[in-house]
Every structure is written in C-alpha cells, then in structure tokens.
Amino acid sequence: MLKIYLKSEKRLFLEYEGTITAYTFDNILETVKDIKNKYGIKKKKVSLILDFSKFYISFFEAPDSDAKREQSLLKSFLSDEIEDYNTRNFITKQFYLDHPLRKSLVFCIKKDFISNLVFLLKKYGLVVTECKVDIMGVYKYYENTDISVLTFGDELSSFISIQDKSIQSFKSMNLTIDDKDSVNSYEFVTDNETMTVLDYQPENLEVIFKGCELSDDLNFLKSRTAILKSLKINNIFPYILIIFIYFFLNSFLSTNELEKRNNEMKNEIDTIQQNFLAAKNKNIPDYSKDINELNDIIQNMKYQNHYKFLRFLISESNTDTGFSKIIYDNNFWLIEGDSVKFKNVEKLEIKLGKYAQNIELIFIKSRNKLLTFQYKIGDIIWD
Numbered sequence: 001m002l003k004i005y006l007k008s009e010k011r012l013f014l015e016y017e018g019t020i021t022a023y024t025f026d027n028i029l030e031t032v033k034d035i036k037n038k039y040g041i042k043k044k045k046v047s048l049i050l051d052f053s054k055f056y057i058s059f060f061e062a063p064d065s066d067a068k069r070e071q072s073l074l075k076s077f078l079s080d081e082i083e084d085y086n087t088r089n090f091i092t093k094q095f096y097l098d099h100p101l102r103k104s105l106v107f108c109i110k111k112d113f114i115s116n117l118v119f120l121l122k123k124y125g126l127v128v129t130e131c132k133v134d135i136m137g138v139y140k141y142y143e144n145t146d147i148s149v150l151t152f153g154d155e156l157s158s159f160i161s162i163q164d165k166s167i168q169s170f171k172s173m174n175l176t177i178d179d180k181d182s183v184n185s186y187e188f189v190t191d192n193e194t195m196t197v198l199d200y201q202p203e204n205l206e207v208i209f210k211g212c213e214l215s216d217d218l219n220f221l222k223s224r225t226a227i228l229k230s231l232k233i234n235n236i237f238p239y240i241l242i243i244f245i246y247f248f249l250n251s252f253l254s255t256n257e258l259e260k261r262n263n264e265m266k267n268e269i270d271t272i273q274q275n276f277l278a279a280k281n282k283n284i285p286d287y288s289k290d291i292n293e294l295n296d297i298i299q300n301m302k303y304q305n306h307y308k309f310l311r312f313l314i315s316e317s318n319t320d321t322g323f324s325k326i327i328y329d330n331n332f333w334l335i336e337g338d339s340v341k342f343k344n345v346e347k348l349e350i351k352l353g354k355y356a357q358n359i360e361l362i363f364i365k366s367r368n369k370l371l372t373f374q375y376k377i378g379d380i381i382w383d
Helices: 028-038 065-079 109-125 132-141 177-182 201-212 225-229 233-250 255-280 287-317 341-352
Strands: 001-006 012-014 020-024 044-050 057-062 090-096 103-110 126-133 146-150 156-164 166-173 195-198 321-329 333-337 359-367 369-378
Touching: 001 201, 012 028, 020 028, 020 201, 028 126, 028 359, 044 109, 044 132, 044 201, 057 065, 057 166, 065 090, 065 195, 090 109, 090 166, 103 109, 103 195, 109 126, 109 341, 109 359, 126 321, 132 156, 132 201, 146 287, 177 225, 195 201, 201 255, 287 321, 287 341, 321 341, 341 359, 341 369
Parallel strands: 001 044, 044 126, 146 195
Antiparallel strands: 001 012, 012 020, 057 103, 090 103, 146 156, 156 166, 321 333, 333 369, 359 369
C-alpha cells in the first residue's frame, strides 16, 4: 500500500516500497501527477495521514457511563468550541483514555476537507482506503514507553506525554520546523523525564508511518461494513431463497436437453454466417453522395451540441454555483467556475459524465469561502 503523509498545504511525504520521499509544492495536483507517472500507477490503495493541525483536538470527560447522554454533552461542548459545528459537516472521533471515567481525546475535522482530498486523489488512480492523524501514530509507536514527544510541523508543532500506555497530555505549540535548532528539552520536561524530537529526517518520519500502520483506533473515512452489519436475516432471506430456487430448477435440466439447445444455436449461427458471406459477395453500391450528406448533418449536429451544452451550463448556474470562463478550442471545452459547496461540484461532474467523451479536473481550490474549479472536457455527444 502507498502511504501519503500530508504535512501542510505545501509539503507531503510519500512512503512506497520502503522508501520515503519528500515533496514540496505550490500545486498538489501537479505533485500527484508526478507521483502517478513516476511509479506507473494506474490504480493503487492509499493510506492517508494528516497533520494534527487540520483537526480540532481536545480532552473530554463524561460525567457518567450513559452513552446517549455523553454524546449529547459532547455535541453541546463542540458546538461551543467550534464555529458552525454540526454532525453533518464534521467528522468526530473519540479515543478513550480511561474507560471507567469516560475520558477521551476528541478529534474533529470538516467532512469537505477529507472529501476533497479523497476526490482529487481518486482522479489519478489513488484510492484512499483509510485516513489517520499523525499524533495517533506517534502514540502507537511509543505506547509501551513513558516518554514525551515533540513533533515539528510547517505551521504548528504537537507535544504529547505518554505514561502507563496512555496519553497523559497533549498540546498544540506555536513552533515550526524552522525552530528545531533553537529548542531545548528542559523547556518542556524535567531532568528525570525522557523526551524525543521528531523532525523531517527519514528515521523520524518512519515513526509516524509505522505508528499509523499499528493504529486502527481512528479512521476518519466512513466504514462501508456498517451497511452489511445492519442487515438482518429476514432482510436477506428472500434473496437466498431466490438463489436456491434458481439452482434447484437448473438441476432438473438433463444433459440431452442442453445438447439439443446447443445444436439449435449452432445451426442458427451457421445460417447467419452463410447469409453474411452471400451478402458480402454482392456488388457494393456507391455511397459517396450519402457520405457527403452525412458529413453535413454531422457538422450541423456539432453546432447543435455546442448550443445545447451552453444551455445546460446556464441551467446549472444558480446561487450556489456559477461559471466565470467557458472556452471551446480544438474539440475541447475549458470551463471554470465557483461553488459554495463541494457536493455541487461533484454533482456537476456526474451530470457531465453522461455526455462527455472524457473529463479532466485541472484544479479545485478554496478561495474566499468559495471552491474554484476548472475542468477540461472532451467534445460533447448530446442525446
């Protein structure tokens, strides 16, 4: 499996076949293309690791063991802490530290952020099967050691203290990788405590990659197996019965009946083949005039397709989505627009997929609370 550790908007680390490669970039799409081409990837499963700074992280302690009450209190707590928080727009996970006390470390991240990443990577054959957070990898790697770990980042750094196989403390710190050489351990721990520092050296990145591989506690992609778990035997029994009847009835077909059917089909095929060969030997009429007329019709249809496509774009323009650039050149359309929701962009692409020969996403990025997107679209074949 290919592993991608997205450290920031300008940097990622790739682990593939035991080798770690660092990438810095201005446009992540270009980097993903380079990775795809370098390793000849057509379709590959990906383990995605995100920097902790992309999450809201906090300790939470429930007053009792009532699970429903705990979730209600947690929702209220997060609504006070996070602007516009609701369960529809955020993915929330809890990592329990002490079950009798119901104390947990809570992680929240916007669904759209993960959806956008998964969507973009899938465009280039990189299928994300799991999404994890780096500090859980650090914890898992050092789980059996009493230690404090400072992990540097491009924007923020994380500090966690691990004791008795549990996370005792967590802090987000205003330090970056540029501060690495000026940090002294005594500023964070006492003399009798052990502290390690993780920077961007391969051996330190390996800690996070291996730790996340060990960690199955938090996966921020929705589980697909939940659908299967919700099925009851009375839901699937009718389908099992139909399958059983099908095979039961087929068992009554004798070998002679099957041979009879095969002979009938063989005779039909022979007849069709003879008719085709006889027709082939006849003189072929001159279709040049019809071909010229057909070319004229195709050209007219092409212009009709252009008109219908423009009308389609106008109908798709609304208060949530608009188009700022529409260009047709050399049998390709280039369209650029803005939308307030990622789902609208996704729906537009699904609709385009019904008519376009091919669709290529050039870029999609956030700008002033809008998503700006650009597509290159093959010539449209309209019904």
